[in-house]
Amino acid sequence: MVNAAQIRHYLEEVSDPEIPVLTIIDLGVVQEIYFTDPTWIIELTPTYSGCPAMQQIEVDLLAKLQEKGIANAQVKHVLSPAWTTDWISEQGRQKLRMYGIAPPVNESDKSTLFAEPPRVACPKCNSMDTRMVSLFGSTACKAQYQCKQCLEPFDYFKCLK
């Protein structure tokens, strides 16, 4: 019979529908995988409460396991502990950069008003001379930045802690 490690390995073939360069393993949304006779349970944590990608991820995940011959799988959504950008793998961060999205830097942009936004390197030219355009971006998890050196506008995967 298939084991949890193999299932996790299969899930490396399931990508995030909104950031297809990342797998759901890179993203860190897959938690425990375990067998409760007769079903494999795969625990998923949402990135943001309203993230519409979660439903698609569930569909894609079950389809992938079906394709691998595992029909008895079920997704369980878990909220606790809450997902944090710290769970994005090192490999995932590199993929984001290659894709043109700046990965989360290690400081959370908390409640301080008009605080300097986090210093983010341009994913194209690596310059640190960038500015935040808006705290909210094309998806719940991103902010909009622009590089002042090469003028490239880019997405920043904002830090969630």
Next chain:
Amino acid sequence: MQDQALFEYVLRLADDSLILGQRLGEWCGHGPILEEDIALTNISLDLIGQAISLYDLAAELEGAGKNHDQLAYLRFENEYKNVLLVEQPNGDFAMTILRQFFFDAFRLPLYEALMQSPVSQLAAIAAKSVKETRYHLKHTSEWVIRMGDGTDESHERAQAAIDHLWRYTSELFYEDNKDEQLQALEQVPSLKGIQANWMETVKTVLYEATLAIPTNNWKFEGGREGRHSEHMGYILADLQYMQRAYPNMEW
């Protein structure tokens, strides 16, 4: 009895999130600038996401075999327990931002306190939502300051929004015997402490924004008991149309 009180408590949180999320969604495609259009709808999405988790929990506590959609779409107006503040019309951008600011300044300390609740599912939803709410409050606080300390026109509009919305803010701290039951069990925090924290945030931001806190303490309440303003029916007509016209339809 205790489950009934907790059900009611969670329903209030869920209804606040849903109705405000629905209101913000009306801005989609109408924001004053593209970035703000995206920001308001991002906040809307977070609120609706939080509402789904809260309705799931409420449905479980109610034990009537309902799901989150049935709670969101198939109740009558007097069964919704959201505060009047969240159902008020969007008005101009200042009105929307001030309504959101008053709400965020309330929600953030409430979620922070609920993270300590022994009701584990409620604590988990709070821990998830608190991170999103921090971004919301930062965003709205900065806009309040930018508008208040901006041009004469933006100052005037921000002050008009405060003067209009102030009457709806006291209801955020409404408590009845259901709250008292839950507080006695230490499952939820007293809203007195939350109110002090809220007032502190409001004073700090409005002072920075050169805006005045109204001295008129005229109050409008009723939402927590299911008595709504005339705007609520129109929101529900929009929100419920598909489920009422095509029962059980799925998207």
